[in-house]
Amino acid sequence: xxxxxxxxxxxxxxxxxxxxxxxxxxxxxxxxxAVQEVLLKxxxxxxxxxxxxxxxxxxTSVIKNHCxxxxxxxxxxxxxxxxxxxxxxxxxxxxxxxxxxxxxxxQKIIEGLPQLQQxxxxxxxMEEYEVEEIADITGxxxxxVRMNLSRARKKVREEYIKWTTV
Amino acid sequence: xxxRIKNKITFSEADKLIERYYDGLTSADEEKQLRSFLSQxxxxxxxxxxxxxxxxxxxxxxxxxxxLRPTIRWASVAxxxxxxxxxxxxxxxxxxxxxxxxxxxKITNMSEIKSQALASLSDISAKNNEVEDxxxxxxxxxxxxxxxxxxxxx
Numbered sequence: 001x002x003x004x005x006x007x008x009x010x011x012x013x014x015x016x017x018x019x020x021x022x023x024x025x026x027x028x029x030x031x032x033x034a035v036q037e038v039l040l041k042x043x044x045x046x047x048x049x050x051x052x053x054x055x056x057x058x059x060t061s062v063i064k065n066h067c068x069x070x071x072x073x074x075x076x077x078x079x080x081x082x083x084x085x086x087x088x089x090x091x092x093x094x095x096x097x098x099x100x101x102x103x104x105x106x107q108k109i110i111e112g113l114p115q116l117q118q119x120x121x122x123x124x125x126m127e128e129y130e131v132e133e134i135a136d137i138t139g140x141x142x143x144x145v146r147m148n149l150s151r152a153r154k155k156v157r158e159e160y161i162k163w164t165t166v
Numbered sequence: 167x168x169x170r171i172k173n174k175i176t177f178s179e180a181d182k183l184i185e186r187y188y189d190g191l192t193s194a195d196e197e198k199q200l201r202s203f204l205s206q207x208x209x210x211x212x213x214x215x216x217x218x219x220x221x222x223x224x225x226x227x228x229x230x231x232x233x234l235r236p237t238i239r240w241a242s243v244a245x246x247x248x249x250x251x252x253x254x255x256x257x258x259x260x261x262x263x264x265x266x267x268x269x270x271x272k273i274t275n276m277s278e279i280k281s282q283a284l285a286s287l288s289d290i291s292a293k294n295n296e297v298e299d300x301x302x303x304x305x306x307x308x309x310x311x312x313x314x315x316x317x318x319x320x
Contacts, residue, residue, distance in 0.1 A: 106222040126226040128194065150190035153219075157188065160215050 001046040003137075009055050010042060011139045016056075017063045024067035033116045034070060036138040038063045040119045043137045109159040110152075117152035124149055175203050177210075184216055 014035065021031035042049065042059060052058040110118060123129040131149065135142045175183070183200045186192045192200070204213060204220045273279050 102218045103222050103225060106219060125223045128227070130194065131190065146190035148190075150188060153188050153190065156219060157215050160218060164214075 001049045006043065006046050006049075007136070010039065010059060013056050013059060014039070014139045017059060020060060020063050021067050024064070025070060030070070031067075033114070034063065034067050036140060037116050037119060038066050039138045040116075040123070040134075041066075105163050106156065106160060109156050109163070112159070113152055113155060117148050117155070120145060120148050121152040121156070125153075175199055180204075180213075187216075 017038065018031055018035050021034045022028060025031045025034060038059070042062065049055060049058070110121065113121070120134060123134055124131065131145050132142055135145045138145070180200065180203045183192060183196055183203075186196065187200060200216075201220050201224070204217045209217065267273070273282065
């Protein structure tokens with residue numbers, strides 16, 4: 001699926017996706033993050049989206065599942081995401097430090113970032129997207145993407161210093 | 167106009183870029199400058215976090231780029247195989263429809279082939295060896311060699 005088609009088919013239902021997210025998650029900011037996460041997820045799988053008859057229906061079910069997963073993580077119920085987080089949490093970085101190299105430390109720090117920040121830092125710093133392109137895909141303002149990118153980068157630095165100055 | 171490519175930036179320039187980087191403001195070009203600055207082996211201790219972070223992303227980028235290469239390579243192999251099968255098929259079809267061997271002689275004229283075929287039909291007792299002889303004359307070696315030539319570029 002081309003970028004044009006993606007924009008033409010997905011972005012018009014952005015408001016609908018936001019309403020669904022807000023119904024489940026209540027908090028406006030959290031719902032907005034969830035929508036952006038789902039849009040970036042859909043973007044990364046856009047090559048396989050052509051097979052769905054109704055992209056709207058598919059996106060709707062993706063956002064529902066995504067938000068329900070978020071809720072599960074929040075309420076500490078068993079879910080894939082939660083086991084992932086718990087694992088990362090009990091993995092004491094200070095004990096493991098001596099065995100870990102820089103790359104592993106940074107990988108862990110990035111995995112601990114909020115999902116949207118993870119997606120944005122990956123796209124910008126690894127996949128070489130421009131901030132403007134990410135804003136385009138998620139239907140958000142460039143400033144909003146920049147803010148999340150900035151938070152993610154600062155957090156990586158801060159955590160890295162914490163991990164390496166024990 | 168001569169474009170001068172600046173290899174090294176000063177510490178204060180680097181510090182400014184790093185600040186912009188953390189604010190999410192750097193362009194791809196600026197990040198490239200920063201990357202080449204941070205790849206120097208003798209830098210003050212304070213650049214350690216940035217060296218680690220940029221080093222990590224560099225490693226990831228290489229993986230992303232490398233993973234594309236085999237795909238392109240295999241796609242081109244598949245394309246060449248497809249093309250050669252197509253050419254071979256064309257070649258064979260053309261040769262088969264263009265001539266006939268009658269009494270060991272190559273005939274390319276279609277009306278002559280037809281009349282000879284009709285004549286041979288009325289003479290069913292025609293020697294069976296004729297068919298075999300005709301097949302022997304098709305130069306199989308040359309045909310195979312031509313097809314293999316397509317792959318000689320590898």
